[in-house]
Amino acid sequence: MVERLAADARAYVLLARMWIRVSMSYRTSFVILTVGQFLISGLDFVAILVMFTNIDALGGFSLSEIAFLYGGSTLCLGLADLILGNIERLGRRIRLGTLDAMMVRPVSVYVQMCADEFALRRLGRITQGGLVFAWSVHALDIDWTAARLAMVPYLLVFGTAIFLAIFTMGAAVQFWTADSSELANAFTYGGSTLAQFPMTIYPTEAIKALTFAVPITFVNWYPSLFILDRQDPLGLPGAVQFGGPVVAALLAVLAAAVWRTGVRHYRSTGS
Amino acid sequence: MAMIEVRDVSRSFVLRRKSGRWRRTTHTVHAVRDLSFTVEPGEMVGYIGPNGAGKSTTIKMLTGILVPSGGELTVAGFTPYVERTQLAHRIGVVFGQRTALWWDLPLRDSYELLQRIYRIPAARYRKNMATFTELLDLAALLDTPVRQLSLGQRMRGDIAAALLHDPDVVYLDEPTIGLDVVSKSRLREFLRRTNRERGLTAILTTHDLDDIEQLCSRVMVIDHGRLVFDGDLGALHAVGGARRTLVVDLSEPTDPIAIPGADTVKVEGPRQWLAFPAEASAAPLVAAVAASHDIADLSILEPDIEDVITRIYTAAPPPG
Structure with missing residues (x-):
């Protein structure tokens, strides 16, 4: 088990490093794409800034607090997107028949799909999210207790893990419906956009759905509430608010099951 | 121990088709049925059959991509669909x-x-x-991205890639399709040599009878998912009754030429088609025609593989 994980990690690094080298051989294009992603990703934060020239608070949250939420959500999505963003091309590979080439190599198909055309330009989004996050930390007067400090890596690790699982499930669906990458995007990119704002601006039913159905609130909302010393509008018990690791683990198990079933389906239908 | 062992392997697919607004009817397609064969180490086997006969399905099961619906198979001691990644080290595709x-x-x-x-x-x-660089003439191509390679160049590159890890078995799907004469012969020479020097076992699917004649000691013919022939090339011709065709252009239209040992199968103005057994020499036939007619031009058509298969198939129709 450990041995297999190590082999998978090694294969991932090999493939990713090679794609980085390829993208670096077109340096100008790499720079343009990275800066482009930085700017496009930053545009929605500019919209928030513009909004705040007219208002002082949104859903009871100040600009710097929203910047904290925004930064957390964008960072988690950006990291997940960097790690396996091209997994959504699964459907195209199935249609073109190029998935078969991956299946005859001595490396797990999942690892190959995750690392496929690994795109370092996605650092653009991560940098942008990171800058907003850093600025918000600077602007907010947070009382950095050890527990609050520990919540920052907690947020990034489990938030990213949740998005990784959703990306994987979304891609695995393509084993059955060859072209449904837009459906997955609705949950990943769409979910991240929702999580950039305080949940207090959404109706209670929506927050519940984003907690119990598609658990986006565990990405950054609950950890941020703790760091920012705010109350949960749903008034859920603390055990639920700190359920991020459990939610991430459950989603990971579910995603692995869906993926495996998908591979089995492919291998029994050949289409 | 056999390199490849296939026993009673079947593979069927369930197809769903829309029939009406909500209803869907399903029907089962038997891509491969009760396939059994063994391939010994070092054998080069031509695997032929018309499109949709079940060639790709067989190869996919042998590589572990597809799970068979029934039967047993092992490749290099592994069960492909169970031990796919271990098997990957031993095969090239x-x-x-x-x-x-x-x-x-x-x-x-x-x-x-x-x-x-x-x-x-x-x-x-x-x-x-x-x-590989020397035998497949890759030196000038190594720094070119794959997308910029011609079909023949890419095929050479793909074959080197499939053999780089010294696999015991290699599956080649139409390795010479679309290649020019020079590329074809170079590729065949390379495969022959690898087979001789390393004892490489190979299964190649092809539509090109020359591939088989120059590379394979054995031919398997599949049609409608069943193995209809398994033997050497001579036996294939004998069973299939393969015939070559002499095409002659006479100086003027005449009655069909009547020469013993050949059948005049078609007449079109001054052009006539004479079929004769593939193993017979064309020389006496040409001489016989020339003795009684004025020949303006002539050519000889090699037996077509599809033709041979059709003959085998009609000669021994499958049960059911």
């Missing part, structure tokens, strides 16, 4: 029209990556690269 290489990478980078993925020892890798 060339997918014909679709490259297994990375589209945007120069060949050299693809090979280096494969070295790492397959954990090929450095000395072995260098040795294989040197051999």
Whole structure:
């Protein structure tokens, strides 16, 4: 088990490093794409800034607090997107028949799909999210207790893990419906956009759905509430608010099951 | 021990078709039925059959991509669909029209990556690269991205990639399709040599009878998912009654030529088609025609593989 994980990690690094080298051989294009992603990703934060020239608070949250939420959500999505963003091309590979080439190599198909055309330009989004996050930390007067400090890596690790699982499930669906990458995007990119704002601006039913159905609130909302010393509008018990690791683990198990079933389906239908 | 062992392997697919607004009817297609054969180490087997006969399905089961619906199979001691990644080290696959290489990478980078993925020892890798570069004439192509290669160049690149990790078995799907004469002969020579020097076992699917004649000691013919022939090429011709065709253009239209040992199968103005057994020499036939007629031009058509298969199939119709 450990041995297999190590082999998978090694294969991932090999493939990713090679794609980085390829993208670096077109340096100008790499720079343009990275800066482009930085700017496009930053545009929605500019919209928030513009909004705040007219208002002082949104859903009871100040600009710097929203910047904290925004930064957390964008960072988690950006990291997940960097790690396996091209997994959504699964459907195209199935249609073109190029998935078969991956299946005859001595490396797990999942690892190959995750690392496929690994795109370092996605650092653009991560940098942008990171800058907003850093600025918000600077602007907010947070009382950095050890527990609050520990919540920052907690947020990034489990938030990213949740998005990784959703990306994987979304891609695995393509084993059955060859072209449904837009459906997955609705949950990943769409979910991240929702999580950039305080949940207090959404109706209670929506927050519940984003907690119990598609658990986006565990990405950054609950950890941020703790760091920012705010109350949960749903008034859920603390055990639920700190359920991020459990939610991430459950989603990971579910995603692995869906993926495996998908591979089995492919291998029994050949289409 | 046999390199490939296939016993009573079947594979069926359930197809769903829309029939009406909500209703869907399903019907089962038997791509491969009760297939049994063994391939010994070092054998080169031609696997032929019309499109949709079940060739790709068989290859996919032998590589572990597809799970069989029934029966047992082992390749190099592994059960492909269970031990797919272990088996991957022992087999090489060339997918014909679709490259297994990375589209945007120069060949050299693809090979280096494969070295790492397959954990090929450095000395072995260098040795294989040197051999393949020379025999397949790859030196000038190594720095070109795969997408910029011509079909023939890419095929050479793909074959080197499939053999880089010294597999015991290689599956070649239409390895010479679309290649020019020079590329074809170079490729065949390379495969012959690898087979001789390393005892490589190969299964190749092809529509090109020359591939079979020059490479394979054995031919398997599949049609409608069943093995209808398994033997050497001579036996295939004997069973299939393969015939070559002499096409003569006479100086003027005449009655059908009547010569013993040949059948005049078609007459079109001054052009006539004479079929004769594939193993017979064409020379006496040409002489006989020339003795009684004025020949303006002539050509000889080699037996068509589809034709041979059709004859086998009609000669021994499958039960059911």
